[in-house]
Amino acid sequence: MKSTYTFSDNLANMKPSAIREILKRTADPSIIPFSAGNPAAEAFPVEDVRRITAQVLGESPVLALQYSVSEGYSPLRDAVRKMAEERYGVGTPEDDLIITSGAQQGVEMTCKVFCNRGDVILAEDPSFIGSLNAFRALGARLAGVPMEEDGISVERLEAALRENQNVKLIYVIPNFQNPSGITMSAEKRKAVYDLACKYDIVIIEDNPYGDLRFAGEDIPPIKALDTEGRVVYCGSFSKILSPGLRVGYVLAPKAIVGRMVVAKQCEDVHTTILSQLICERFLCECDLDAHIRRIREIYRKKCGLMLENMEEHFSPKVSFTRPQGGLFIWCTMPEGSDMLDFCRRAVEEEGVAVVPGTAFMADENTPTTSFRMNYSTPSDEKIIQGVERLGRLTREFVR
Amino acid sequence: MKSTYTFSDNLANMKPSAIREILKRTADPSIIPFSAGNPAAEAFPVEDVRRITAQVLGESPVLALQYSVSEGYSPLRDAVRKMAEERYGVGTPEDDLIITSGAQQGVEMTCKVFCNRGDVILAEDPSFIGSLNAFRALGARLAGVPMEEDGISVERLEAALRENQNVKLIYVIPNFQNPSGITMSAEKRKAVYDLACKYDIVIIEDNPYGDLRFAGEDIPPIKALDTEGRVVYCGSFSKILSPGLRVGYVLAPKAIVGRMVVAKQCEDVHTTILSQLICERFLCECDLDAHIRRIREIYRKKCGLMLENMEEHFSPKVSFTRPQGGLFIWCTMPEGSDMLDFCRRAVEEEGVAVVPGTAFMADENTPTTSFRMNYSTPSDEKIIQGVERLGRLTREFVR
Numbered sequence: 001m002k003s004t005y006t007f008s009d010n011l012a013n014m015k016p017s018a019i020r021e022i023l024k025r026t027a028d029p030s031i032i033p034f035s036a037g038n039p040a041a042e043a044f045p046v047e048d049v050r051r052i053t054a055q056v057l058g059e060s061p062v063l064a065l066q067y068s069v070s071e072g073y074s075p076l077r078d079a080v081r082k083m084a085e086e087r088y089g090v091g092t093p094e095d096d097l098i099i100t101s102g103a104q105q106g107v108e109m110t111c112k113v114f115c116n117r118g119d120v121i122l123a124e125d126p127s128f129i130g131s132l133n134a135f136r137a138l139g140a141r142l143a144g145v146p147m148e149e150d151g152i153s154v155e156r157l158e159a160a161l162r163e164n165q166n167v168k169l170i171y172v173i174p175n176f177q178n179p180s181g182i183t184m185s186a187e188k189r190k191a192v193y194d195l196a197c198k199y200d201i202v203i204i205e206d207n208p209y210g211d212l213r214f215a216g217e218d219i220p221p222i223k224a225l226d227t228e229g230r231v232v233y234c235g236s237f238s239k240i241l242s243p244g245l246r247v248g249y250v251l252a253p254k255a256i257v258g259r260m261v262v263a264k265q266c267e268d269v270h271t272t273i274l275s276q277l278i279c280e281r282f283l284c285e286c287d288l289d290a291h292i293r294r295i296r297e298i299y300r301k302k303c304g305l306m307l308e309n310m311e312e313h314f315s316p317k318v319s320f321t322r323p324q325g326g327l328f329i330w331c332t333m334p335e336g337s338d339m340l341d342f343c344r345r346a347v348e349e350e351g352v353a354v355v356p357g358t359a360f361m362a363d364e365n366t367p368t369t370s371f372r373m374n375y376s377t378p379s380d381e382k383i384i385q386g387v388e389r390l391g392r393l394t395r396e397f398v399r
Numbered sequence: 400m401k402s403t404y405t406f407s408d409n410l411a412n413m414k415p416s417a418i419r420e421i422l423k424r425t426a427d428p429s430i431i432p433f434s435a436g437n438p439a440a441e442a443f444p445v446e447d448v449r450r451i452t453a454q455v456l457g458e459s460p461v462l463a464l465q466y467s468v469s470e471g472y473s474p475l476r477d478a479v480r481k482m483a484e485e486r487y488g489v490g491t492p493e494d495d496l497i498i499t500s501g502a503q504q505g506v507e508m509t510c511k512v513f514c515n516r517g518d519v520i521l522a523e524d525p526s527f528i529g530s531l532n533a534f535r536a537l538g539a540r541l542a543g544v545p546m547e548e549d550g551i552s553v554e555r556l557e558a559a560l561r562e563n564q565n566v567k568l569i570y571v572i573p574n575f576q577n578p579s580g581i582t583m584s585a586e587k588r589k590a591v592y593d594l595a596c597k598y599d600i601v602i603i604e605d606n607p608y609g610d611l612r613f614a615g616e617d618i619p620p621i622k623a624l625d626t627e628g629r630v631v632y633c634g635s636f637s638k639i640l641s642p643g644l645r646v647g648y649v650l651a652p653k654a655i656v657g658r659m660v661v662a663k664q665c666e667d668v669h670t671t672i673l674s675q676l677i678c679e680r681f682l683c684e685c686d687l688d689a690h691i692r693r694i695r696e697i698y699r700k701k702c703g704l705m706l707e708n709m710e711e712h713f714s715p716k717v718s719f720t721r722p723q724g725g726l727f728i729w730c731t732m733p734e735g736s737d738m739l740d741f742c743r744r745a746v747e748e749e750g751v752a753v754v755p756g757t758a759f760m761a762d763e764n765t766p767t768t769s770f771r772m773n774y775s776t777p778s779d780e781k782i783i784q785g786v787e788r789l790g791r792l793t794r795e796f797v798r
C-alpha cells in the first residue's frame with residue numbers, strides 16, 4: 001500500500017510563492033525578467049573573491065573545511081560589529097551578533113524564538129514575501145499595516161497594536177522596501193520605535209538594501225534608537241558582496257541572540273565557513289566604501305533608465321514609486337483594474353514578467369492593483385525593450 | 400524601561416546542548432578532545448578543493464555568487480541521485496532530491512513538514528543530540544526506544560508505536576550510530592520498515608557515516624526497501640568531503656520533497672551555491688572511491704588505536720562498543736556508577752573531555768552510565784595519552 005502523508009498544519013497549506021511560479025517562466029531566456037530580485041551580475045567583486053578565496057584555501061584549508069561554531073566565525077563577527085557601528089551607528093554593549101545563512105534565516109529565527117502558533121506579526125502591507133512565508137511556515141498570523149509615501153501608517157500600526165491579541169513582533173524594511181521601494185522617514189522610525197516601547201513589542205528591522213542608496217540622505221536605522229533592547233536588526237552580505245554565499249547577520253540584545261544560537265544549531269549547525277572567511281577578508285582587506293560607491297552607481301543608472309522609459313511609455317494613469325535606492329519600483333494601476341490579468345498578459349503576450357502585488361500582501365485576498373518591477377537583473381537593452389512593451393500594454397489596458 | 404522578552408514555548412526552555420558546554424572547554428588546547436565529532440583534518444581533500452574552487456570561480460563566477468534555486472543546483476542533484484543509486488541502491492522514479500544545508504537541515508525540515516506541536520517522534524535511545532534538539536525546537540515530543548547490539552529494539556519500537564498517540568516519525572541512524580557506534584542489522588532494517596508500513600508511519604533514515612565503514616560488510620539502507628514511499632533518506636558531504644561547506648541532501652518521495660522546498664525557501668532560500676558547485680565538481684571529476692578508501696583507512700587506524708589502548712588501560716568493568724565504521728565509541732560503566740561525576744573529573748582532573756550519555760537520551764532524565772568517545776578529532780599521540788589517563792580514572796572510579 002502506498003503511503004499517504006499527513007503534513008503539519010503549518011506546512012500543509014503553503015503554496016510555493018507566486019513569484020516562484022513566475023520566476024520559473026523566466027528560466028525561458030526569451031522572457032524579460034522584471035520579476036526577479038537578483039543583484040546585477042556586474043556588481044559582484046569577482047576579482048576580489050577569486051584572490052581572497054585562493055588565499056583562504058591556501059593558508060587555512062582546515063579552518064575553511066572543518067565544522068565551526070553556531071554563532072559564527074569570531075573575527076567575522078567582530079568585523080561586522082565594527083562595520084555596523086561605523087556605517088550605521090548601531091550596536092551597544094548589551095547587544096550581541098550572530099552570523100546567519102542570509103538575512104532570511106535571521107528573520108525566520110526571530111519569529112521562531114518569539115512566536116507560538118497563532119501569535120501575531122504586524123507587517124507592512126505590502127512586504128517581502130520571503131519573510132511573510134517564513135512567518136506563515138512557523139504558524140504565526142500576519143496582520144498587514146498599510147504603507148504611505150514615507151513608510152508604514154503609524155496610525156494604522158497603533159490601531160493594529162490595540163486590536164490584535166498576542167502581537168509579538170513588528171516587521172519592517174525601512175530602506176527602499178521590497179516590494180514598494182519606499183523609505184521610512186526619520187520621524188516614522190521614531191514613532192514606530194515609540195509604539196514598540198508603549199506596547200512592549202519587539203521590532204524586526206530588516207535592512208538588506210540600506211547600502212544601495214543612490215539618491216537622498218542616509219537615515220539612521222531604528223536600531224540606532226534602541227535604548228530599551230527592542231530591535232532585532234537583520235543585515236546581509238547579499239546585496240553588497242554576493243547572495244550565493246548566504247551570509248547575513250543579526251545584531252540584537254544578548255538574550256535574544258542566545259536563543260537564536262540554539263535555534264541555529266538545530267537548523268544548519270553553522271553558516272558555511274568558507275563563505276564566512278571570504279566575507280571576513282573582504283571586510284578587512286578590500287575598500288568597502290569604494291566598492292559600494294561603484295555598485296550604487298550601477299543601480300542609480302539602471303533605476304534611472306527604467307523610470308525614464310516608464311515616464312515615456314507607461315499610461316499616465318499608472319503611478320509608480322521613485323526609489324532612492326534598492327532594487328524595486330512599485331507600480332499602481334487605477335482602482336478597478338484587473339492587475340492579475342495585466343501580469344498574465346504581460347508575460348504571455350509581451351514576454352515581460354512582473355510580480356503581481358497580491359504576492360506581497362499579508363492577506364493574499366487584500367485587493368491591490370499594484371505590481372513590482374525590478375531593474376537590477378535585466379540588461380539595459382532589456383529594460384528599454386521591456387518597458388516599451390509593458391507601456392503599450394498599460395495604454396491598451398488602462399484606457 | 401528595558402524590554403523583557405517572552406520567548407516561544409518551543410525555544411524558551413531549550414538549553415544549549417551539554418556537548419556544547421563541554422566543547423567550550425575543549426577550546427582550551429590543553430584538553431584532550433574525545434568529546435568532539437569532527438572529521439579528521441587529514442581526511443580533507445585539500446588539493447582537490449583548491450583546484451576545483453579556482454576552476455569554479457574562474458569559469459562561472461556569476462553562477463557561484465548569484466542567488467540560486469531552493470531545491471539545489473540541478474547538476475549536483477543529478478550527480479547525487481546517480482551516486483545514491485550506484486553506491487547505496489536507493490532512489491526510485493517516485494523519489495525526488497533536495498540539496499540541504501547539511502543533513503541537519505534535512506532532518507529538521509522533515510520534522511517541520513510532518514509534525515504539529517505535541518506530535519511524537521520515536522528515536523533510538525541514545526541518539527544524535529543535534530536531531531533531538533531540532534525536534535524539540537519544533538515542539539515535537541520525543542519517545543526513546545532502547546538500542547540493542549544489532550540496533551533498535553524492534554519489540555520496544557512496536558510497543559512505542561502502540562502506546563503513543565500521534566506518532567508521526569521514526570528517526571534512526573542505521574550505520575555506526577552517533578553516539579553508540581552500533582550498526583542496525585539487515586533483519587532489523589526490514590523489521591523497522593515493516594512496522595512503519597503496518598502503522599502507516601514515515602521513517603527518517605539519517606546516514607551521515609555510511610561511507611566510513613572500515614570493517615564488516617555494507618548493509619543496504621532501509622531506503623532500498625522503500626516500495627511504499629515511507630522513507631526520507633538524509634545524506635551528507637560532511638564526512639566524505641567537508642562539513643564546513645554545509646552540503647547535505649534528502650532523497651524522499653516527491654510530495655515530501657515538494658513541501659521541503661517550501662520550507663527551505665523560508666529557512667535560508669538555498670544552500671551556499673559555491674559549496675554546491677565544489678561538491679558537484681568533486682563528484683564528477685575526482686575519484687570518490689579512491690578518496691573514500693583513503694579516509695576509511697584513517698578512521699580504521701584511529702579507531703583501532705583507541706580500542707587497543709582502551710583494552711589495555713580501562714577497568715575491565717567498563718564495557719564499550721567496537722564500531723565497524725563512523726566516528727564514535729560508546730562506553731558503559733557498571734550500574735550505579737556516577738557517570739556525570741566521572742565525566743566531570745575526567746575533564747577537570749585528567750584534562751580529557753568525553754560526553755555524558757544523558758546528552759543523547761530522548762528524555763535527559765533517563766538514567767545511564769554511558770559516555771561517548773570520539774577518535775577522529777584527536778591526534779594519535781593524544782589518543783594514547785588520553786586513553787591512558789581515562790583508564791586510570793576508570794580503575795579508580797569503578798572498583
